[in-house]
Amino acid sequence: MRILVIDGQGGRLGKQLIESIRKAFPAAEITAVGTNSTATATMLKAGADEGATGENPVIVACRRADVIVGPIGIVIADALLGEVTADMALAVARSRAARVLIPMNRCDHLVAGVKSQSIGELIEDAIEKIRQAAQGIC
Secondary structure (H helix, E strand, O other), X not given: OEEEEEEOOOOHHHHXXXXXXXXXXXXXXXXXXXXXXXXXXXXXXXXXXXXXXXXXXXXXXXXXXXXXXXXXXXXXXXXXXXXXXXXXXXXXXXXXXXXXXXXOOEOOEOOOOOOXXXXXXXXXXXXXXXXXXXXXXX
16 A cells, blocks of 8 residues: 655654554555655654655655545645645645545634544544555545
């Protein structure tokens, strides 16, 4: 299974996701793509198999992924303080991969119906969603 983790800013969410994904799916091929080099470096240190930075790597990696994981902003142009371009958001949205989006109520994007949860709880739920995607349940 090829899992793409996309994150920006400092890459902290991506780091936590990769650590959890690695434990739950040790054989998975994890690619980390950061919207900036700091996010990419942080995710690589967390155990991603490969990583890249920027718009074109997001577009290319979305074509190869079975599952895409990241904050909900990866499907919203100009999210993550402007780090997500329209082309990045479109690549994620058009990908044939299952998308597991973490509902982060930040940067003027508020998700109705989402209770306030800790990052740990959100990541646990994301791992379960990845498990369902891997089994073809979703």
